[in-house]
Amino acid sequence: MATPRAVDYENASVEVRNVFDDIKSTRNSDDVNNFWKYLANDPATLRRTWESVKEVMGPGELPRVVKEMIYVAVSVTNNCGYCIASHSAAAASVGMTDKMFGELMAIVGMANETNRLANGYRVPIDPLFQ
Amino acid sequence: MATPRAVDYENASVEVRNVFDDIKSTRNSDDVNNFWKYLANDPATLRRTWESVKEVMGPGELPRVVKEMIYVAVSVTNNCGYCIASHSAAAASVGMTDKMFGELMAIVGMANETNRLANGYRVPIDPLFQ
Amino acid sequence: MATPRAVDYENASVEVRNVFDDIKSTRNSDDVNNFWKYLANDPATLRRTWESVKEVMGPGELPRVVKEMIYVAVSVTNNCGYCIASHSAAAASVGMTDKMFGELMAIVGMANETNRLANGYRVPIDPLFQ
Amino acid sequence: MATPRAVDYENASVEVRNVFDDIKSTRNSDDVNNFWKYLANDPATLRRTWESVKEVMGPGELPRVVKEMIYVAVSVTNNCGYCIASHSAAAASVGMTDKMFGELMAIVGMANETNRLANGYRVPIDPLFQ
Amino acid sequence: MATPRAVDYENASVEVRNVFDDIKSTRNSDDVNNFWKYLANDPATLRRTWESVKEVMGPGELPRVVKEMIYVAVSVTNNCGYCIASHSAAAASVGMTDKMFGELMAIVGMANETNRLANGYRVPIDPLFQ
Amino acid sequence: MATPRAVDYENASVEVRNVFDDIKSTRNSDDVNNFWKYLANDPATLRRTWESVKEVMGPGELPRVVKEMIYVAVSVTNNCGYCIASHSAAAASVGMTDKMFGELMAIVGMANETNRLANGYRVPIDPLFQ
Numbered sequence A, B, C, D, E, F: 001m002a003t004p005r006a007v008d009y010e011n012a013s014v015e016v017r018n019v020f021d022d023i024k025s026t027r028n029s030d031d032v033n034n035f036w037k038y039l040a041n042d043p044a045t046l047r048r049t050w051e052s053v054k055e056v057m058g059p060g061e062l063p064r065v066v067k068e069m070i071y072v073a074v075s076v077t078n079n080c081g082y083c084i085a086s087h088s089a090a091a092a093s094v095g096m097t098d099k100m101f102g103e104l105m106a107i108v109g110m111a112n113e114t115n116r117l118a119n120g121y122r123v124p125i126d127p128l129f130q
Helices: A014-027 A034-039 A043-057 A064-078 A081-093 A098-120 B014-027 B034-039 B043-057 B064-078 B081-093 B098-120 C014-027 C034-039 C043-057 C064-078 C081-093 C098-120 D014-027 D034-039 D043-057 D064-078 D081-093 D098-120 E014-027 E034-039 E043-057 E064-078 E081-093 E098-120 F014-027 F034-039 F043-057 F064-078 F081-093 F098-120
Strands: none
Touching: A014 A034, A014 A043, A034 A043, A034 A081, A034 B098, A043 A064, A043 B098, A043 E043, A043 F098, A064 A081, A064 A098, A064 B064, A064 B098, A064 C098, A081 A098, A081 B098, A098 B034, A098 B043, A098 B064, A098 B081, A098 C064, A098 C081, A098 C098, A098 D043, B014 B034, B014 B043, B034 B043, B034 B081, B043 B064, B043 C098, B043 D043, B064 B081, B064 B098, B064 F098, B081 B098, B098 E043, B098 F064, B098 F081, B098 F098, C014 C034, C014 C043, C034 C043, C034 C081, C034 D098, C043 C064, C043 D098, C043 E098, C043 F043, C064 C081, C064 C098, C064 D064, C064 D098, C081 C098, C081 D098, C098 D034, C098 D043, C098 D064, C098 D081, D014 D034, D014 D043, D034 D043, D034 D081, D043 D064, D064 D081, D064 D098, D064 E098, D081 D098, D081 E098, D098 E064, D098 E081, D098 E098, D098 F043, E014 E034, E014 E043, E034 E043, E034 E081, E034 F098, E043 E064, E043 F098, E064 E081, E064 E098, E064 F064, E064 F098, E081 E098, E081 F098, E098 F034, E098 F043, E098 F064, E098 F081, F014 F034, F014 F043, F034 F043, F034 F081, F043 F064, F064 F081, F064 F098, F081 F098
């Protein structure tokens, strides 16, 4: 096995190109970002992941900007540098302002803190919440 | 040190009672949930945590239901049982429907998956996102 | 494979009994706690883990109570219920007071919060710290 | 929203400058480190976080060096690169020696290992620890 | 929103029943386990997750028992109690012995330890590994 | 305390050289990788960690390539950049192909997703799995 490298459109199989084309047309963009170029090393995972992301992040009950902010909240908690950068950009592109980002970070920080306080004090769940 | 136990209002110091009273009046409820009763073992942490949560979760750019859903997203990622139960209830009380919860879980699951795909494939950040 | 069960002294091999005996004499106690009884399902891991824990938690530069508090800090961050309970008890048995536990929890909570703020704001490391 | 950038003193609002000034005088230093310059993008979070850190890390039951080592333990467990660098430096500046750092790392490693052994073997909590 | 409850076959929609039927026939079992009954609260996530799991855990390069052991390794690292129990059972049903489980736990523990040692000592990646 | 630096063979104590020599002869290589050079700052941890890794990753029930893939699964879940790079290389050197790596990543991603779905839906463990 070689270290993973980006698969570019010109070197991609038809199966991979089809996914790249769908990403570009869904997102109305000229290119796909590195995440997809690396996943293309495994065409089955590329296709499955894209189909799932397209379904989950598509129109639904929650506005797109809220969906992207939830994605950022998880990525920051897990400290995934790539995901923080790409989904912060995605959130901004659909309307997240600096003030909204600030509130998002404040909540993510606070939740990470109180999660540990609840763990450490071994707080039993109130019957009301069950 | 003894195993942490809940501090009830009747056994609480004035300092703790003041925080409990503020939680109850802010939330318009008869009692405080276990989290605060356990934090009351350390009155300074009780006060500081409550003041911070009140500020962070109070009125701002993001609707309260979005704030609570972000809290749930972090708590699910960290697997904090208490926090999942209490903030799911809080989110529901301010308008999160079953469908919204379903979308929230789908995004949290997906983000946790793609965070690891990005890690494992060592995807470099696109210049566009920096 | 069966679900893991505790291995009790009377049913244990000589290899396992030797480790149990060393734990009991090192800790001056009548019995070993469940963690060791479950690890005894794999005698090599039981022995290796005990030898490592004995070395790491034995006398050194840091007082025993500080060592146990660091153990609690990690266990709370990871939300390991067993480890929080056992190492909180161990810390208390070597001098951690309620006030010290309160400070420990406050720091663990704070660090978990600021870790995420640093992630989310993508703060570059100051040259001074490198 | 733009990618987060450092807010420098000369471009900062009075509210931010006041926090920066308090950090500098509390720490007796000429400048604030990048963490605070980035948090300054959200003055409310800057102020709240600084007030909390100042309270939590200030004089109390635990020596400052122990407090900073606990901070490092959490940051290493969470793999926050910025926080590992800044709090290792802070711990060293208040007395952590190479030997103490070595013991700290050994405990953090060990705790992360035994946390997972306890999870995987599904060890029930001993009645003694409850 | 109500607290999540299991959706049983008799109360399920046709869409959910179709997924349940496919799970049962794929696994040659009489019933589906709780995970699927809870996901059924969101039929789209039930279907998408099942299709993905079926594809990922189906025949491929890696033997089924290795796939299930990898699932256990992740679940133990994340401390997901449900997932540890269900995937340990699945691994055992396809051939994981007690000795194999013991080795799996030993590796998972060790990897969690050395991950933190690498973080804490800030070890740079050898050119050979890039 | 100074920032951790690599300890090279020529500057190492006899105790450290003995461990380095054993690593090189066990692995049949000319040099040790950075992980060991950094651990050498604490000779006791260097020796203990090497002895443990040698035992855990040595011949047993599971093939070496499976052991290394489990190591990668944990490292990707924890996002340890160094460990992902070094253990991906190690797995490749003992037979992991690109296809096997692709399946590994797919499972690690999926497990991280379903772990959170199980957490968020608060799925109770089936009696069968206990």
